[in-house]
Amino acid sequence: MVLKSDEKIINLIVCGVGGQGLITLARIIGITAVKKNIKVLMSEIHGMAQRGGQVVVHIRIGKPESPLIPHGGADVIIGLELIETYRNLEYAHSNSIIIVNNRIIRPAIPKVKLPREEEILEAINATNVKLIVIDALENARKAGIPIAENMVMLGALMATEILQEYITISDIEEVITEVFPENLARKNIKALRFGYETAKQFKI
Amino acid sequence: MFRGVLAPPGTHVLLLGNEAIARGAIEAGIGFAAAYPGTPSTEIIETLGRVAGKLGIYVEWSTNEKVAFEAAYGAAISNVRSLVAMKHVGLNVAADPLMSSAYTGVRVGFVIVSADDPSMWSSQNEQDNRYYGLHAFIPVFEAYNPAEAKEVVKFAFDFSEKHKHPVIFRSTTRLSHSRGPVTLGEIPKIKSKGEYIKDAGEFTLIPQVSRKLRVKLLEKWSKIREDVNNVPFNRIEDYGSKNLIIASGMAYGYVKDALKSLKLNDQINILKIATPVPIPEKIVLKALENIEKVLIVEEIEPIVENEVKRIAFENNLNLEIHGKDYVPKRGELTIDNVANAILKFMKKENLSLPWKPLEITRKIEIPRRPPTLCPGCPHRAMFYALKKAVSKKKINPIYCGDIGCYSLGALPPFKAQDCLIEMGGSIGLANGLAHTTNQTPIAIMGDSTFFHACIPGLINAIYNDAPTLVLVLDNRTTAMTGHQPHPGTGIKVTGEKTAIIYPEKIAEGIGIKHVDVIDPYNLNESIDKIEKAIDYVVNQRKIAAIIVRRACALLISAMARRRELRSPKYQVMTEECKACGICYNLFGCPAITPKPDGKAEIIQEQCIGCSVCAQLCPFNAIKMIEKGSKGWDELWF
Numbered sequence: 001m002v003l004k005s006d007e008k009i010i011n012l013i014v015c016g017v018g019g020q021g022l023i024t025l026a027r028i029i030g031i032t033a034v035k036k037n038i039k040v041l042m043s044e045i046h047g048m049a050q051r052g053g054q055v056v057v058h059i060r061i062g063k064p065e066s067p068l069i070p071h072g073g074a075d076v077i078i079g080l081e082l083i084e085t086y087r088n089l090e091y092a093h094s095n096s097i098i099i100v101n102n103r104i105i106r107p108a109i110p111k112v113k114l115p116r117e118e119e120i121l122e123a124i125n126a127t128n129v130k131l132i133v134i135d136a137l138e139n140a141r142k143a144g145i146p147i148a149e150n151m152v153m154l155g156a157l158m159a160t161e162i163l164q165e166y167i168t169i170s171d172i173e174e175v176i177t178e179v180f181p182e183n184l185a186r187k188n189i190k191a192l193r194f195g196y197e198t199a200k201q202f203k204i
Numbered sequence: 205m206f207r208g209v210l211a212p213p214g215t216h217v218l219l220l221g222n223e224a225i226a227r228g229a230i231e232a233g234i235g236f237a238a239a240y241p242g243t244p245s246t247e248i249i250e251t252l253g254r255v256a257g258k259l260g261i262y263v264e265w266s267t268n269e270k271v272a273f274e275a276a277y278g279a280a281i282s283n284v285r286s287l288v289a290m291k292h293v294g295l296n297v298a299a300d301p302l303m304s305s306a307y308t309g310v311r312v313g314f315v316i317v318s319a320d321d322p323s324m325w326s327s328q329n330e331q332d333n334r335y336y337g338l339h340a341f342i343p344v345f346e347a348y349n350p351a352e353a354k355e356v357v358k359f360a361f362d363f364s365e366k367h368k369h370p371v372i373f374r375s376t377t378r379l380s381h382s383r384g385p386v387t388l389g390e391i392p393k394i395k396s397k398g399e400y401i402k403d404a405g406e407f408t409l410i411p412q413v414s415r416k417l418r419v420k421l422l423e424k425w426s427k428i429r430e431d432v433n434n435v436p437f438n439r440i441e442d443y444g445s446k447n448l449i450i451a452s453g454m455a456y457g458y459v460k461d462a463l464k465s466l467k468l469n470d471q472i473n474i475l476k477i478a479t480p481v482p483i484p485e486k487i488v489l490k491a492l493e494n495i496e497k498v499l500i501v502e503e504i505e506p507i508v509e510n511e512v513k514r515i516a517f518e519n520n521l522n523l524e525i526h527g528k529d530y531v532p533k534r535g536e537l538t539i540d541n542v543a544n545a546i547l548k549f550m551k552k553e554n555l556s557l558p559w560k561p562l563e564i565t566r567k568i569e570i571p572r573r574p575p576t577l578c579p580g581c582p583h584r585a586m587f588y589a590l591k592k593a594v595s596k597k598k599i600n601p602i603y604c605g606d607i608g609c610y611s612l613g614a615l616p617p618f619k620a621q622d623c624l625i626e627m628g629g630s631i632g633l634a635n636g637l638a639h640t641t642n643q644t645p646i647a648i649m650g651d652s653t654f655f656h657a658c659i660p661g662l663i664n665a666i667y668n669d670a671p672t673l674v675l676v677l678d679n680r681t682t683a684m685t686g687h688q689p690h691p692g693t694g695i696k697v698t699g700e701k702t703a704i705i706y707p708e709k710i711a712e713g714i715g716i717k718h719v720d721v722i723d724p725y726n727l728n729e730s731i732d733k734i735e736k737a738i739d740y741v742v743n744q745r746k747i748a749a750i751i752v753r754r755a756c757a758l759l760i761s762a763m764a765r766r767r768e769l770r771s772p773k774y775q776v777m778t779e780e781c782k783a784c785g786i787c788y789n790l791f792g793c794p795a796i797t798p799k800p801d802g803k804a805e806i807i808q809e810q811c812i813g814c815s816v817c818a819q820l821c822p823f824n825a826i827k828m829i830e831k832g833s834k835g836w837d838e839l840w841f
Contacts, residue, residue: 017573027218027383034218034385041349041457043382045325051609052794053575066457067349067382070465070540072559083570092562107573108794110617111785115568123566146809 009062010162011069014153015088016080017105018055021150025078026057028154032167032175033061043067052108054084061166076162078153080136081105082120094128097204099156101136101149130204132156139198143191151176151188155195160204169196209251210258216387221379222247224350224386225317228357229287230259231389232313235396236279237263238272240656241685242291243326244380245319249289250688253697260394265688265697268627268656269294273301273316280314280370281407283398285361289317292333293626297657299336302370306340307417308407309368309424312398313361316342319375322503323536326377328607328626330534332504337372337481341425343432344372344481346453350384356437356478358389363435367428372481376503378454378536425482433486437478440491445473447550448495450488450512452477452502455537459501462543465558468550483511492521499549500527503537574615579795580757580812582679583610585724587618588791588820590646590675593734599742600643601673606630606658608650609684609756610677617792621648628657631665631674638670644741645672652682652690654707659714665747666715673734673741674716674749676707679756687759711749718748725754727819755840761812763839771813773830776804780825787817787826 012029014022023044033040042059058069072093079085079100092098104117124131134156136149143152158169172192177185208217209227219227226248229237239249249263256263262279266272269290276288290298295318302316318336321327337344345360347353357373364371405413432438449472451459456476463469475491477484480502492498492515500509509527516523530545531537543557577584587610594601605611605621606629614621623633630653634645649658654676665672682688689695694704711719718740722730730752737748764771776787776796783802787793795810796817806817806826813836818826 018575030218030383034216037216039385040218041382041384043378045381051575051578051612052573054573064457065349065460065464066454066539067378067384068458068536068538070538070543070557070559072557072561073539083573086568086570089564090561093560094562096562106794106797107571108576108792109571109574110789110792112571113569115570119568123564123568126566127562127564129562 009060009064010166011074012059012061012076012078012157013069013074013088013091014057014059014078014080015084016055017084018051018053020080021147022055022057022080025150025154026059028172028175028179029059031179032171035175036167036171038166039063041067054087056088061163076157076160078157080149080153082117083115086120086123089124092129097130097132097160097162098124099132099134099153099160099199100124101153102133103137132160132199132202132204134195134198136195139194140191143187143194145184145187145191148188148191151191152195155192156199159196159199210255211388213388213390216385218383219350219386220247221350221353221375221382223251224354225357225373225375225380226251227386227388228354229315229361230255230261230391231354232358232361233285233392233394234287234361235261235284235394236276236286237261237288238266238275239289240266240269240272240294241682241688242294242319243685244321244377245289245291245294245317245375246685246688247380248317249697256698259391260396262396263697265690267691269298270301273298277301277305277310277314280310280312281308282400283312284396285313285365287315287317289319291327292318292320292331293327293329295333295336297627302336302342303340304409305370306342307409307414307421310364310370311368313365314370315357315360315364316370316372317375318372319377319380320504321377323377330504332507333372333374334480334507335505338507341421342370342372343428343479344374346374346478346480347379347437348454348456349379350382351386352437353379354386359435359437363431367424367431369424369428374453376454429482429485432479432482432484435479435484437476438484438487439476440487441474441476443470443473445471446494446496448473448475448491448498449546450475450477450491450498450500450508452480452508454503455501455542458537458539458542461539462546465539466543466546468546477508480508483508483515485515488512488515489519492516492523495523497524497549498526499530499545500525501531501537501542501545502527504533575612576615576792576794577609577612578758579793579810580761580814581609582724582752582754582757583613583677584791584793585727585814585816586675586677586730586752587613587620588816589724589727589730590734591618591620592731593738596731597735597738599738602637602641602643602645604630604633604637604645604647606649606653608653608677610648610650613648617790627653628661631658631661631672634672635661635664635668635670638665638672644738645670647672647674649674649676651676651678651680651692651707655691655705659710662711663714669745670747671741671745672747673737674747676749676751678707678751678753681756681759683756683758687756708749708751716747716749718746721751721753723754724752725814725816727816757812757814760839764836767835769833769836769839771811771836772815772828772832773808774806774811774813774815774818774826775829776806777825777827778803780823782823782825784822787821791817791820793817
């Protein structure tokens with residue numbers, strides 16, 4: 001297999017709550033990379049995390065030998081939920097891009113105390129990271145497929161151009177067309193495009 | 205979607221580690237595979253099950269790991285290459301045939317996949333199954349990414365066949381659940397039929413045979429110890445350094461990446477180990493030539509480290525050897541903790557790691573997010589009914605738990621898994637507790653768990669009069685590992701239909717006099733029947749069994765989506781809601797959330813229309829506002 005050599009490794013963390021489609025998001029990036037002969041390693045937590053627990057997926061593109069990203073090693077954090085994004089900030093460094101879905105999902109703990117959305121966003125904003133805030137649910141609804149928050153977030157990632165050396169949004173669209181049935185693919189691509197357009201408005 | 209395992213030879217596809225292991229076995233020409241589901245091993249057999257018909261491989265979900273092991277071993281002594289897969293603790297269940305298989309050996313390639321779980325992402329312990337290799341005299345192979353896993357598994361079959369001996373392939377969560385590019389090879393002709401040739405009783409382990417085989421085993425072991433030096437996945441990377449890092453399995457990738465990040469790549473020699481058991485001694489000795497200092501990096505136990513220390517001692521090598529003094533002994537390895545170990549090893553502790561985690565000045569307290577029973581989960585309804593019945597009967601229960609989604613009943617709001625140690629432990633522990641306490645053991649087990657390891661315990665409880673309330677939570681699937689069929693479902697791994705075995709018939713058949721079947725979505729009837737069973741156990745001092753039958757909500761809601769059937773819609777009537785919080789705090793359904801005034805609200809996207817909250821609301825504030833589609837109710841049965 002032909003691999004590009006000696007490129008910088010790009011590290012992406014995708015985090016959120018089980019059931020939000022994080023693994024699908026990551027697999028689409030992975031399949032696209034492999035299709036283009038780019039080495040990728042990714043890892044995810046299965047099992048109990050699927051039952052509404054926290055999920056973190058590590059994606060490493062370039063020439064990785066191992067699948068996990070060190071703390072302070074993520075170039076981008078794609079957070080599908082605010083609490084989980086805050087929890088995983090240890091993976092970020094001061095130049096990271098953080099793309100966050102502006103939404104809190106309440107953990108099913110009796111009498112749980114929740115932080116406020118603005119509180120989390122302010123805390124992230126007080127650092128030097130490049131922050132992109134997306135209302136993924138609203139965009140996904142607009143695309144006619146409310147569960148496709150993951151595709152909105154993937155579109156937002158593509159808007160940052162961090163992967164442009166390796167893969168483009170049209171590569172991603174091609175893979176979405178291949179892996180989903182036609183009707184779903186169309187809606188997913190629409191959600192992807194909405195995410196892309198929304199994120200493009202942020203100057204980072 | 206996403207199917208890559210059967211892409212044409214020569215293409216490269218993104219595969220999950222477990223899919224790569226399955227593909228390696230296919231490329232080795234296996235004709236038989238068996239397993240019991242267990243994270244992180246499950247997708248190996250799922251993958252093989254999907255392609256079984258097409259390739260002509262016999263694949264099955266067995267009732268437990270011991271049976272799976274024996275079945276696959278049976279194949280391998282009748283000249284059919286076979287694979288058995290299980291999670292690490294599953295090998296404890298299969299340890300009996302494992303030990304014997306080394307004595308008899310096999311006739312063709314036989315690979316045992318053990319998927320260990322460092323960091324215990326979904327397990328009760330962190331045991332390192334490479335020890336089983338040392339214990340049983342069975343070689344252990346490891347790999348560091350999906351691409352290598354495919355090649356190593358394929359190689360392991362040839363190695364096994366060459367020595368007529370079983371081989372363990374040890375995966376870990378991080379290998380089994382990583383994805384990476386894999387280049388597919390050719391698929392040979394599959395042989396799924398052989399013959400059992402009867403000869404000198406070499407498979408009959410009576411003492412006089414075993415004594416002879418023990419001698420043979422030790423001879424075989426010395427040949428295997430020699431031959432692991434020829435395994436191509438063991439290799440030295442020589443940069444002319446006086447320092448050496450030895451990395452086993454997944455550790456190799458972390459070492460490579462950590463060295464690169466520390467800008468020490470190509471400056472320290474590396475010995476990559478793919479056969480930690482037995483250690484490739486000649487390669488180790490070669491790697492140790494001109495070396496002054498060694499660091500051994502491996503996950504969990506110091507197995508390679510102990511061997512290297514032995515080799516150094518026996519060969520009078522004056523070396524500084526480090527391992528678990530620098531590398532964590534618990535939890536998974538990561539680039540960071542390996543990099544830290546390397547800095548200590550190189551005496552560069554003054555240097556800091558190249559990654560600087562973000563500093564946040566404003567600390568916000570965020571809640572934990574433990575996994576939880578899904579919206580509409582029948583287990584939640586069951587736990588609610590059970591706790592109600594127990595408090596009405598004022599008994600002092602011991603909730604004896606077991607392994608499955610219902611283990612989550614250990615957490616608030618139910619806290620109803622007082623002791624929970626392993627598969628089958630619910631009724632097992634009740635057999636002791638019933639005799640030694642004046643409390644009432646309540647053994648809570650799942651359907652798949654019932655078939656796996658609960659039946660002998662149940663028979664024991666009848667035989668030895670252990671008054672216990674047995675609850676079999678029959679959600680028609682092995683839910684926790686991702687919905688595998690089991691003997692109660694009437695479906696095989698390939699999707700073919702088969703006989704359905706009913707737990708209530710088994711309970712009646714072994715002599716339990718009080719057997720009942722309840723639907724947990726029918727709350728009042730469930731409470732009532734559990735109360736009656738408690739009365740029976742307490743008054744008659746005998747065992748009672750209730751089968752709590754309702755299909756897994758996750759499974760059915762996915763099915764409803766595929767068939768475009770709408771579930772009934774429920775709504776909280778704001779005026780009638782008194783903000784008591786029973787539905788979202790005591791019942792704890794994640795589809796119900798409190799509004800700022802404490803009144804409840806149903807999140808429509810998450811609600812699956814089970815109706816249980818409407819039944820338990822003391823103010824009748826939750827009402828059905830729209831019926832489900834025709835055919836929705838029938839999906840559940």
